[in-house]
Amino acid sequence: MVKAIISPSVLASDFGNLSAECRRMIKGGAEWLHMASHRIMTKLTLNRSHFVPNITMGAPILTCVRKGIPDIFMDCHMMVAQPEKWVNDIADAGGALYCFHLEATSDPISLIKAIHDRNMKAGVAISPDTPSTAVTDEVGEKADMLLVMTVYPGRGGQKFLDRCVPKVAELRARFPQKDIEVDGGVGPKTIDVCADAGSNVIVAGTAIFNAPNPEEVIQFLKDTVNTAQAKLAK
Ligand SMILES: O=C(CO)[C@@H](O)[C@H](O)COP(=O)(O)O
Numbered sequence: 001m002v003k004a005i006i007s008p009s010v011l012a013s014d015f016g017n018l019s020a021e022c023r024r025m026i027k028g029g030a031e032w033l034h035m036a037s038h039r040i041m042t043k044l045t046l047n048r049s050h051f052v053p054n055i056t057m058g059a060p061i062l063t064c065v066r067k068g069i070p071d072i073f074m075d076c077h078m079m080v081a082q083p084e085k086w087v088n089d090i091a092d093a094g095g096a097l098y099c100f101h102l103e104a105t106s107d108p109i110s111l112i113k114a115i116h117d118r119n120m121k122a123g124v125a126i127s128p129d130t131p132s133t134a135v136t137d138e139v140g141e142k143a144d145m146l147l148v149m150t151v152y153p154g155r156g157g158q159k160f161l162d163r164c165v166p167k168v169a170e171l172r173a174r175f176p177q178k179d180i181e182v183d184g185g186v187g188p189k190t191i192d193v194c195a196d197a198g199s200n201v202i203v204a205g206t207a208i209f210n211a212p213n214p215e216e217v218i219q220f221l222k223d224t225v226n227t228a229q230a231k232l233a234k
Contacts, residue, residue, distance in 0.1 A: 011156045
């Protein structure tokens with residue numbers, strides 16, 4: 001049996017008050033904070049596209065947040081190509097978990113090792129069109145967490161994709177003790193199916209940050225997961 005972990009996605013926070021927003025979530029009962037890093041793509045000229053070598057919400061922001069909240073557990077979801085490039089930056093900034101996309105690397109085992117070598121937990125994410133069977137037994141065993149995206153990565157506030165739920169169940173059957181995270185469109189209306197399928201790490205952005213009482217939503221998500229876990233353990 002694994003325990004519920006709630007990881008509010010700071011993408012839905014008030015960026016002007018990011019540290020205060022993180023504190024608000026921790027005070028409300030969140031164990032982790034979820035930082036979704038996307039690749040910035042900027043068209044600098046009309047004729048040629050240049051892609052800047054930088055990401056949104058990456059190491060500089062994490063460094064600033066950690067100055068005020070040194071023991072924050074930042075669950076860094078790297079929605080980037082070449083995920084190996086940011087391992088050192090995120091480790092230096094104090095990231096606790098580095099989650100990369102399986103679709104973005106041809107060598108997940110080496111990447112997991114590189115993440116562990118920098119004393120971070122390693123997460124492996126799959127996008128909606130990637131089957132859970134793409135996570136081999138070796139990758140699943142070596143990773144600390146598996147993330148099933150329940151929306152297409154890229155932005156908050158999207159509709160939950162039910163068709164991703166069976167992937168959670170398949171992974172839970174193969175990895176009974178692993179942290180399994182869901183992300184995208186998750187909230188009080190969609191938590192039941194996620195929890196029943198076996199996910200225990202719950203990312204929610206708009207459902208928590210926009211709620212009048214985030215602590216109530218956090219508690220509800222947590223209770224739903226822990227109740228489902230107790231049933232699954234029987
Ligand atoms: O970054 C992503 C998706 O790209 C997620 O982490 C979202 O931030 C989740 O937001 P909600 O769907 O819960 O509003």
